Amino acid sequence: MAHLIPNFERSVGLSAEDGGAIEQLRAAPTVDAPARSDIVREGDAPMAARLVLSGLACRYKDLPDGRRQIVGFFLPGDFCDLNVSLLRRMDHSIGAITQVRYLAIPPEQLHGLAEQRPRMAQALLRHELVAASIQREWLLNVGQRTARERVAHLLVELFVRLRAANLARGDTCDFPLTQTDLADATGITSVHVNRTLQELRRDGLIELASRKLRILDIERLKRLAMFNPNYLHLAHDGHAPDGES
Amino acid sequence: MAHLIPNFERSVGLSAEDGGAIEQLRAAPTVDAPARSDIVREGDAPMAARLVLSGLACRYKDLPDGRRQIVGFFLPGDFCDLNVSLLRRMDHSIGAITQVRYLAIPPEQLHGLAEQRPRMAQALLRHELVAASIQREWLLNVGQRTARERVAHLLVELFVRLRAANLARGDTCDFPLTQTDLADATGITSVHVNRTLQELRRDGLIELASRKLRILDIERLKRLAMFNPNYLHLAHDGHAPDGES
DNA sequence: CGTCTATTTGAGCCCCGTCAAAGGCGGTGG
DNA sequence: CCACCGCCTTTGACGGGGCTCAAATAGACG
Numbered sequence: 001m002a003h004l005i006p007n008f009e010r011s012v013g014l015s016a017e018d019g020g021a022i023e024q025l026r027a028a029p030t031v032d033a034p035a036r037s038d039i040v041r042e043g044d045a046p047m048a049a050r051l052v053l054s055g056l057a058c059r060y061k062d063l064p065d066g067r068r069q070i071v072g073f074f075l076p077g078d079f080c081d082l083n084v085s086l087l088r089r090m091d092h093s094i095g096a097i098t099q100v101r102y103l104a105i106p107p108e109q110l111h112g113l114a115e116q117r118p119r120m121a122q123a124l125l126r127h128e129l130v131a132a133s134i135q136r137e138w139l140l141n142v143g144q145r146t147a148r149e150r151v152a153h154l155l156v157e158l159f160v161r162l163r164a165a166n167l168a169r170g171d172t173c174d175f176p177l178t179q180t181d182l183a184d185a186t187g188i189t190s191v192h193v194n195r196t197l198q199e200l201r202r203d204g205l206i207e208l209a210s211r212k213l214r215i216l217d218i219e220r221l222k223r224l225a226m227f228n229p230n231y232l233h234l235a236h237d238g239h240a241p242d243g244e245s
Numbered sequence: 246m247a248h249l250i251p252n253f254e255r256s257v258g259l260s261a262e263d264g265g266a267i268e269q270l271r272a273a274p275t276v277d278a279p280a281r282s283d284i285v286r287e288g289d290a291p292m293a294a295r296l297v298l299s300g301l302a303c304r305y306k307d308l309p310d311g312r313r314q315i316v317g318f319f320l321p322g323d324f325c326d327l328n329v330s331l332l333r334r335m336d337h338s339i340g341a342i343t344q345v346r347y348l349a350i351p352p353e354q355l356h357g358l359a360e361q362r363p364r365m366a367q368a369l370l371r372h373e374l375v376a377a378s379i380q381r382e383w384l385l386n387v388g389q390r391t392a393r394e395r396v397a398h399l400l401v402e403l404f405v406r407l408r409a410a411n412l413a414r415g416d417t418c419d420f421p422l423t424q425t426d427l428a429d430a431t432g433i434t435s436v437h438v439n440r441t442l443q444e445l446r447r448d449g450l451i452e453l454a455s456r457k458l459r460i461l462d463i464e465r466l467k468r469l470a471m472f473n474p475n476y477l478h479l480a481h482d483g484h485a486p487d488g489e490s
Numbered sequence: 491c492g493t494c495t496a497t498t499t500g501a502g503c504c505c506c507g508t509c510a511a512a513g514g515c516g517g518t519g520g
Numbered sequence: 521c522c523a524c525c526g527c528c529t530t531t532g533a534c535g536g537g538g539c540t541c542a543a544a545t546a547g548a549c550g
Contacts, residue, residue, distance in 0.1 A: 043475070061385045063471050069388040071381045086371045091378045091476040125370075126331045128377075133336045135380045136306060136316045143387045143432030144312040147506070178528065187388030192506055194530060210515085226308050230288070231336040392538070423496065437538055439498060455547080497546070504539080513530070520523085 007077040007165050008051060011127070021120045024113055025051065028105040033057075033096040039080075040094040046084035048104040052076050055100035056176055060184065061092045070185040072135060073097075073158065075165050082110070082124055098176045130233045137231040142187040145226070150186040151196045153225035155206060157232070159215055164234055175213035252322040252410055253296060256372070266365045269358055270296065273348040278302075278341040284325075285339040291329035293349040297321050300345035301421050305429065306337045315430040317380060318342075318403065320410050327355070327369055343421045375478045382476040387432040390471070395431040396441045398470035400451060402477070404460055409479055420458035 009022060030053070033039050039050070039057065057074040071092065074080055080094055085107040114121035134157075141153050162173045179197070183190040200206050205221050207214040215221060254267060275298070278284050284295070284302065302319040316337065319325055325339055330352040359366035379402075386398050407418045424442065428435040445451050450466050452459040460466060 059381070061381060063385070063389060065471075067389040069385040071384045083370055083374055086367065086374055087378075087478050088480075089475055089478075091478070092381055122331065125328055128373075129328055129331055132373075132377050132380065133332075135377065135384065136304075136337055139316045139380065139384050139387060140306045140308070140314040142384060143314040144308060179530095180528080189507055190528095191508080191530090195506090198530085226310075230334055233332050233336070235333070424498095425496080434539055435496090436498090436540085440538090443498085491550100493549090495546105495548080497544105499544075500542090502540085505537095506535105507537085508535080509533090511531085513528105515528080516526095518523100518525085520521100 011077040011165065021113060021117050024109070025103060025105065028103040028109060031102055031104050033100045033102070035096055035099045038093055038095050039100065039102075040090055042090050042093045044090045046081060046087065046090055048106055049082050049084060049110050050080040050094075051103040051105060052078050052080070053101045053103060056097040057094055057100045057102075058097055058181070058185075059092050059094050068184050069187065070181065071138065072131065073161075073185075075161055076167065077165055078131075079124065079127055082128055085110075097181065133231045133233060138185075147186070147188045147192055147196050148199060149225050150188065151182060151193060152200065152205070152221050153227055154182065154186055155200075155213065155215070156218070156221055156225050156227045159213065159218075160229065160232065160234075164232075171216070171218070172212060172214045174211060175208065176211055256322040256410065266358060266362050269354070270348060270350065273350040273354060276347055276349050278345045278347070280341055280344045283338055283340050284345065284347075285335055287335050287338045289335045291326060291332065291335055293351055294327050294329060294355050295325040295339075296348040296350060297323050297325070298346045298348060301342040302339055302345045302347075303342055303426070303430075304337050304339050313429050314432065315426065316383065317376065318406075318430075320406055321412065322410055323376075324369065324372055327373055330355075342426065378476045378478060383430075392431070392433045392437055392441050393444060394470050395433065396427060396438060397445065397450070397466050398472055399427065399431055400445075400458065400460070401463070401466055401470050401472045404458065404463075405474065405477065405479075409477075416461070416463070417457060417459045419456060420453065421456055 028051075033055075035055075040046075042061065052074045054076050057080070058070045059072040059074070059080070060068055060070045062068040074094075080102075081090075084090070114124065137157075141150050145153060158175075158177075159168060159173055162168045167173060177185075178190075179193045180190045182197075183193045186193070188196070197206075197208060200221075201208065205215075205217050205224070207216060221227075273296075278300075280300075285291075287306065297319045299321050302325070303315045304317040304319070304325070305313055305315045307313040319339075325347075326335075329335070359369065382402075386395050390398060403420075403422075404413060404418055407413045412418060422430075423435075424438045425435045427442075428438045431438070433441070442451075442453060445466075446453065450460075450462050450469070452461060466472075
């Protein structure tokens with residue numbers, strides 16, 4: 001587990017001197033959620049912020065008749081619902097795709113941490129801003145791109161994020177999403193996701209089988225998806241604290 | 246203009262005792278943007294947070310080939326890009342639908358305010374969380390609902406938000422959006438928006454003409470749209486400050 | 491009263507959804 | 521080691537919701 005917290009540090013832009021903050025976080029209880037279980041349901045009262053240590057989770061919303069939209073994925077190092085104690089009811093659900101291990105951080109601990117360590121608070125806020133930016137790109141994806149472009153874009157995004165989290169090796173990464181998951185995330189049918197994936201395979205862009213994704217031609221895939229990495233804000237280039245560039 | 250800042254206070258959940266903070270905000274320069282102009286372009290370095298005083302603005306993203314997705318609307322009292330100084334480049338654009346008057350608040354002023362007045366900081370954070378929640382509902386809207394449902398949902402949301410901002414009279418409100426705007430916000434074609442609006446009119450649900458919207462049957466419209474108001478978090482029911490309910 | 495933008499209408503068709511069933515694959519137990 | 525089971529993937533036929541292209545009409549504004 002030790003290697004997973006650094007993953008969070010990087011994603012959040014903390015340097016080693018903030019290690020003490022990390023130590024405090026590790027005091028929070030670790031929880032395991034089985035694959036395909038719900039971690040939080042819409043309508044619940046928010047109980048804790050969650051820091052994903054391992055596994056893949058998603059945030060989703062559904063309609064009374066069963067239609068379901070995945071609105072985001074949580075990779076190891078990602079926070080769910082950081083500031084959730086400011087709102088009374090959850091407006092979305094969180095589900096585990098694979099088995100998920102996470103830290104359940106009580107609101108008081110989070111508040112205390114934020115007050116003691118302003119840079120930590122800033123880093124957490126930044127993390128939320130990036131999440132909101134990704135949400136916007138998804139809306140563009142679902143609203144404007146064709147099925148091919150949508151699937152390609154999602155694959156590229158996940159691959160880039162997994163690589164940034166050190167969870168890819170070369171051009172390959174684990175890929176636990178089913179085609180139904182991809183369908184719910186892109187707003188197309190699982191049947192059509194299947195045909196779209198076959199096209200991408202036929203065009204020599206990807207390999208995808210038995211939960212492994214291999215990107216054969218990332219440049220062509222990015223062009224097809226009109227992928228502009230800016231929205232991920234991967235470079236930590238905001239206000240560099242204390243003048244260190 | 247005096248009546249517009251209270252509109253912001255309510256939307257953000259501040260009580261009268263925070264009036265001093267409001268006064269400080271009014272020190273920021275007021276700017277007018279002409280209708281149909283861009284206020285911020287994707288790729289710009291973020292310069293200031295903006296508090297809309299009057300008019301209607303939107304946040305949008307576009308693709309290299311011209312396709313465009315509106316990802317949110319800013320009503321009077323709404324903040325754009327509150328914490329934008331934490332990210333180096335804008336990942337989206339902001340455009341004025343009508344003429345828009347806003348306060349341009351420099352980052353330093355905002356930071357100072359947040360430090361002096363923790364309740365203000367909390368209120369601003371809450372505002373951002375609600376904006377993120379609305380984004381998620383939009384993704385559900387565009388990803389899962391049919392054209393009829395999408396348009397109905399957007400109309401209900403805008404009406405409810407305008408009413409909450411005291412910008413509706415009875416069942417009627419100003420509605421400056423063109424059918425092209427509605428199309429860009431819902432991910433359908435303007436031609437199809439037109440036909441969809443005609444259906445809603447034929448079914449006795451709305452009247453919409455010459456920039457005026459009238460809701461004839463809000464309950465039926467909500468049912469059609471599967472509108473669940475939770476996501477707007479309109480009741481200020483988070484941490485009630487200092488025990489006042 | 492001309493110009494510009496927004497709305498409306500029509501015809502044709504294609505992308506993607508629906509429904510249904512078959513096949514593959516991993517896990518489990520006998 | 522095989523048989524079975526559940527889930528996921530794949531395939532086919534068909535239909536329809538929404539897109540495209542194009543042009544006509546209606547309003548807004550000077």
